[in-house]
Amino acid sequence: MVSENQIFVIEDEPSVAEVVSLYLRRSGFSVSVFHDGKKALEALQDLMPALVILDLMLPGVDGWEITRWLRARGDVPIIMLTARREEMNRIAGLEMGADDYVVKPFSPQELVSRVRAVLRRTSSTVEEPIEKPLMIGDLQLDPQTRLVTLAGQEIGLTVKEFELLWFLMRYPRQVFTRDQLLEKLWGLSDYIDPGTVTVHIRRLREKIEKNSSEPEHLLTVWGVGYKFEP
Ligand code: CA
Numbered sequence: 001m002v003s004e005n006q007i008f009v010i011e012d013e014p015s016v017a018e019v020v021s022l023y024l025r026r027s028g029f030s031v032s033v034f035h036d037g038k039k040a041l042e043a044l045q046d047l048m049p050a051l052v053i054l055d056l057m058l059p060g061v062d063g064w065e066i067t068r069w070l071r072a073r074g075d076v077p078i079i080m081l082t083a084r085r086e087e088m089n090r091i092a093g094l095e096m097g098a099d100d101y102v103v104k105p106f107s108p109q110e111l112v113s114r115v116r117a118v119l120r121r122t123s124s125t126v127e128e129p130i131e132k133p134l135m136i137g138d139l140q141l142d143p144q145t146r147l148v149t150l151a152g153q154e155i156g157l158t159v160k161e162f163e164l165l166w167f168l169m170r171y172p173r174q175v176f177t178r179d180q181l182l183e184k185l186w187g188l189s190d191y192i193d194p195g196t197v198t199v200h201i202r203r204l205r206e207k208i209e210k211n212s213s214e215p216e217h218l219l220t221v222w223g224v225g226y227k228f229e230p
Contacts, residue, residue, distance in 0.1 A: 010040040023108035044070070169228050201218055
C-alpha cells in the first residue's frame with residue numbers, strides 16, 4: 001500500500017523530528033515520526049509513504065541500512081538528514097539512492113521546499129517518459145533542442161516561456177489557474193508573485209500570436225486562468 005500524502009520522518013533527535021513534522025503538517029502533509037530505525041522498518045512493511053526523510057545516524061538500524069532496504073523494494077523518494085557535511089559523502093549518499101540531502105542545522109522551510117521539489121521531480125518522471133516535438137498549427141516546439149518555430153521561422157523564448165507554452169500545449173483546452181501554473185513551473189508558489197504568470201503569458205502572446213491583444217491560442221478564461229486553444 002502506498003500513501004500519496006504521507007511522509008515518514010525517521011529521526012532520533014526529538015526536537016528536530018518535532019520541528020520538521022510541524023512544518024510538513026502545516027504544508028498539508030500527513031506525517032509519521034519514528035525515533036529509531038527498527039520501528040520505522042516495521043511501519044514501512046505495512047505502508048509505503050510518498051517520501052521518507054531519513055536521519056543517517058540512528059540507534060539500532062541506521063539510515064544506510066534503511067536506504068538499502070527501501071531501494072530493494074522500489075523507488076520511494078528519500079531525503080537524508082546529516083549532522084555535518086563531513087559525516088556524509090554526498091556522492092555516496094546519492095549513489096546509495098537518496099534523492100536529496102540536507103545538512104543540519106537546516107531551515108524547516110528549506111526542507112519543505114526540497115520535499116516539494118523531490119516529489120514534483122519523481123512524479124513528473126512517471127508522467128513524461130518521452131518528450132517528442134509538439135506540432136499544433138504553425139507552431140512547433142522541440143523539447144530536446146528547445147527550438148521553437150512559427151510558420152518555419154525560429155522564435156526565441158526564455159526557459160520559462162518555453163516551459164509555460166510547452167505545458168499548456170501538452171494539455172490543449174485544459175484550463176489552469178495561475179496558482180497551478182506557478183506550482184507546476186516555478187514550484188515555490190509561496191514565494192513568487194502570481195503576476196509572474198500573467199507577465200509570461202503576455203510575452204508569449206507577443207511572440208506567437210498574430211495579434212497579441214486578440215489572441216487565438218493563449219486564451220484567458222476569465223475568473224479561472226489560462227488555456228491553450230489549438
Ligand atoms: Ca541522529
